[in-house]
Amino acid sequence: MRILPFSTPGRFWRGNLHTHSTLSDGALKPEDVVEAYRRTGYDFLQLSDHFLGRFDWPIADTRNLRSNDFTTLIGAEVHAMATSAGEYWHIVATGLPLDFPPAEPDETGPMLAARAREAGAFITMAHPSWSQLTIEDGRSLAAAHAVEVYNHTCAVLTDRGDGFYLLDQLCNEDRRLMAVVGDDAHFHSGDLDAFGAYVMVKSESLDPEALLGALKAGKFYSSQGPRIHNVEITRKDVRVECTPANAIAVVTGASAAVSRVGRGLTDVTIEYAEARKWAWSELPPIKWFRIVVIDGPRRAWTNPIWVDALN
Incomplete structure (x- = not known):
């Protein structure tokens, strides 16, 4: 969706x-x-x-x-x-x-x-x-x-x-x-x-x-410069379309986060459940996450996205 x-x-x-x-x-x-x-x-x-x-x-x-x-x-x-x-x-x-x-x-x-x-x-x-x-x-x-x-x-x-x-x-x-x-x-x-x-x-x-x-x-959404063109979400992943960026991250309510890094990223799909793999310990289920588009020192941010609203 x-x-x-x-x-x-x-x-x-x-x-x-x-x-x-x-x-x-x-x-x-x-x-x-x-x-x-x-x-x-x-x-x-x-x-x-x-x-x-x-x-x-x-x-x-x-x-x-x-x-x-x-x-x-x-x-x-x-x-x-x-x-x-x-x-x-x-x-x-x-x-x-x-x-x-x-x-x-x-x-x-x-x-x-x-x-x-x-x-x-x-x-x-x-x-x-x-x-x-x-x-x-x-x-x-x-x-x-x-x-x-x-x-x-x-x-x-x-x-x-x-x-x-x-x-x-x-x-x-x-x-x-x-x-x-x-x-x-x-x-x-x-x-x-x-x-x-x-x-x-x-x-x-x-x-x-x-x-x-x-x-x-x-x-x-909010920005210091980067533009977010579209966000699409399924029960397991997020697709982000944006102006060229060097990283796109999914940040959760705990230490868990996952990102894609590269030059000129404009269309990226991230499985947000992957964020749990990068945590230092067992975590409760992810209740919400937000998306950050990073272009050098500048950022763009979505509002928090609540997982229960995706069902």
Whole structure:
């Protein structure tokens, strides 16, 4: 069978869900950020400015910056206390209404995330490594749809861009979360922190509501550059078609993984049960796996694929 997002009609649209402007702590005006992404070849952008009182609770109204070939999603990066580290939660809420009420003084991160989801937003745990989120933090944020598994700004500025440690552990506890990436660009150092990661969303149109619905349905994959054209799965193997890569891997919820390595790989079939052969000890049955396409330092990632959904 073909799986989401490759099995659904429409085309892929390239977008970024995590970026800042002068409405909070970014260096560029909203219209200049939008133009930078449009000019670089993106199809959509969300300005996710910090939803805090110090910035007068901004939710960027970018509707007037939409055009026939580029659109915007409405959202923000919302905050409340307190993570296990005693700091603000950073939660990217995509699809917030413009009149979303400010956080209450006694509102916790999980409470705020739940309220944003009830308002229609797609909820992402932002930059978990930079925020030093623990597994207990991840468990508490029950409203989340996804974990930000790569944050470009955190990677290039502090080497804390990876979030797979949290996604994988939560999936092992049967949380069916998705994997998103974002730039988190602020443009204080030119475009050093921009254009490094994007989501590829499958939709029949560029309509913002269609894109938001596709995100919630898992009709997307994430990338730093490589493109995944198709994934087909049987009860025992995975076929991956992609732009030229030097490795394609199937990663499971344990140490077990299996990959094909070569030059210019574009069409590879991998028996995912083989991953168990490479484990150091006996493993329970594989409950989920995800696919990674590796092109030098750049990656593309599918969402976790649950084996019971393949039956």
